Amino acid sequence: MSPRPRPACRVSCSPCPSVLPPGCDVAPIPPSAASLHRLSYTPSPARRRACQDALRKIVKCLSAPVVARAPVLVTPRGRVPGARRLAATLAGGPVGGTSTTQARHVRVEVLHRFRVLVDGRFIALSEGSQRLIGCLAVADQPRPRTTLAGTLWPERSERDAHASLRQALWRLNRHVSGLLEQENQHIGLARGTEVDLHEIYRLSDAVSESEPRVNRQAVRLLEGDLLPEWSYDWLDGHRESLRQVRLHTLEALARNDLNAGRTATALVAALAAVGLDQLRESAQRIVIAAHLAEGNTAEAVRQYVRFRDLLWEELQLRPSRQLQEMLPEGAS
Structure with missing residues (x-):
């Protein structure tokens, strides 16, 4: 004679206690089997795929070529503390030294038209990122973040202008990392960038x-x-x-x-x-x-x-x- 099927539990107990809580009509699991009940979780296929995708992204980020200098470390909120040491470690070189990856040839053109070329290949940028690169190329020296925000977005409030600058930095880093470098709240083109x-x-x-x-x-x-x-x-x-x-x-x-x-x-x-x-x-x-x-x-x-x-x-x-x-x- 087959055993009677276990009814669905209406009370969330993890693990299932040996003493029935009020409202529970399911027979309790003996204390000796409580650990097995806790470890019997099986993730759904969707959850499993999400975890696998996350792991693949982490592996891709760790295996991507990293330049061990500060230009790749500019984020919308500034430099990341200790990031130069982390970048050098991932690149396999000393802190502040030259990466083992091949150097790129970056050229910014502001005569006739605006273009950014990386190894001769045209890079499409957002309007905010173009403004930022054009301003730094014309200035030919690092500019304070506050000055850049006020110059490039004068029609906006100070808070919105800084938000636009952070967004431009984030988008630029996503499309062509290593084009900018920052020090003491000053942003400029990376050393070695060619400007016509x-x-x-x-x-x-x-x-x-x-x-x-x-x-x-x-x-x-x-x-x-x-x-x-x-x-x-x-x-x-x-x-x-x-x-x-x-x-x-x-x-x-x-x-x-x-x-x-x-x-x-x-x-x-x-x-x-x-x-x-x-x-x-x-x-x-x-x-x-x-x-x-x-x-x-x-x-x-x-x-x-x-x-x-x-x-x-x-x-x-x-x-x-x-x-x-x-x-x-x-x-x-």
Whole structure:
């Protein structure tokens, strides 16, 4: 005769006591079997899969390549205490040393358009992360967190601006870790990050110290506007400062090549400067001088007439006597 089935228990007892509590109509389990009742739990398939997924994620995080420097340790709330030692341990290298993983080539472009390239591959970022990277690339130095929040989100309250900054940091770390580093509440681009804007300043310094020749890459670089698709107030001063650097550098390159007899490349650089500012007479003088050096008097006169008419139309001014005297008598 089969045993009578055990009725469902309506009272949650763990383990099932040997003395029946009030309302329990299930026969109690003897004390000797209480431990077996406690260990007889079997997780459901869904719970088992969730635990397995969690373990796989932990293993993946521990086995992922880690850079043992501070840049990968920037979180939305700042640096993690002791994280450099943990990162070095996981990477198998000394604290503060170089990781065994291969270094990446990271490039930030803010001329012509905004782009972040990692090993030549374009990385898509959120709008907030783009603002943050663009601001740090233009500033060329670490900025305080408070200053960044107020500059990038001026229309929001201080609390909301800091929340937006934390969110931008979190998203950026998720897409391309190691791009930023932080120290004493200052955030900046990681050391070794290449920025095309900095190449303009290096080229400008080289022109003032020596006489480099004009090349297509330099002209292409100097023709680029600073983040032309962005319309933020904090960019206005940087744009005007950079515009002057670009103009002076292009004119210096053109003048050097013109003095060396390289009139073709001098024309390329001078016309690029005119493209940046058509009312700039110093650039127009180099273009006209290059045409005259090649013997193209008609080209020089046409360039002068275009400039003279535009100058009068825009500002009701006339070209200087120095420019007029460059042309043959009666041509001006």
